[in-house]
Amino acid sequence: MDHFLYRDGHLHAEDVPLADIAAEVGTPFYCYSTATLTRHFHLFDEALDGLDHLVCFAMKALSNVAVLKLLGDLGAGVDVVSGGEYARARAAxxxxxxxxFSGVGKTREEMTQALTGGIRQFNVESEPELLVLDEVATGLGLRAPITLRVNPDIDAGTHDKISTGRKEDKFGVPISRARDIYAQAASLPGIEVVGIDVHIGSQLTSLGPFEAAYGKIAELTEALRGDGHTIRRLDLGGGLGIPYARDNQAPPVPAEYGAMVRRTLGHLDCEIEIEPGRLISGNAGVLVSRVLYVKEGEDRTFLILDAAMNDLARPAMYGAHHDIVPLVEPAPGALHAPVDVVGPVCESGDTFARARDLPPLAPGDLVAFRSAGAYGAVMASEYNSRPLVPEVLVRDDQSSVIRARPTFDEMIKRDIVPSWL
Known part of the structure; x- marks a missing residue:
């Protein structure tokens, strides 16, 4: 569910017409709905009601400080994967x-930053990382709370680039070696074992892979407790998908996910952590763009927008689908025709959709990419020296720019010309 609906023929974000925001900030821009973000967080929180738990927003999906503050004020934790994300979380x-703190390549500087600034746990992903973290923590006179990310060798059945739980993936340690590595961790003076971590991938549309992975985690928990370890926390990662197309079959809802967690792990009396990102923010955001040209080719029609692959990378990177809708509601029975929706960047990959059936659109018309609130703005770049697009947050009838579009001068002034040139 989201809060982007047509009212009187015009697409709104909650009570704000998106065309009004376009007139104020220009296009393209991202817009997020406070009501949708709040609702989706509460769905996960309520799904685990009765269990000791913490919902940690995976902020790699959407890292704007205003959004993090909104979720933090609701009681959310965050899952970070870099020192920059850690700094943003604290600023929020x-x-x-x-x-x-997750991620396979944590640096000594990032470890120090988190240990001195405060951390719930590190999700350790390798033996070399474990040894470095022990060295850093010992040098600071501290103990680092850790879970070990175990790789259960489960194929999540999702896109190859967002699968993370197979034995050929770079994440975690083989579950077959987990007991040995936990024994090593327990012997290190700067390490405190607090639990187990697992994450098998993103955009999962069924509960089967989760259930298979969590069954293995339940067995490992019992085995580690038998070895004398105190396993009091299970970090289950994220990955529950969203429907990117309105006619797609809906993935499982958080309540169904929560019931599965109780069924597979509820008997262990562990605190449960989950790290949803996409399902909290995906449908809470849209990217609004303006039609520049309608170009008639020999075999196809091109709808050329002012948004490009540098603004929304998912279609170019993953072949991802986003519903594209006009901001002015089409008349009932309006004829649709196939068009290729493309951007202005000088790459053939700057294509959002091929042969997409859309109603008639003309230069100057506005369109919205739905479900763009996750992995949209965070993956954007300034390729072709195109400024990062602004982000806008809406609540009821209020809207506020939460990241401004930089000017060309601001972009250029970041470059430094050496004195010897």
């Missing part, structure tokens, strides 16, 4: 005891 007021 998220306390260290609600920040989980």
């Amino acid at each position: 007021g998220i306390p260290g005891d609600r920040i989980v």
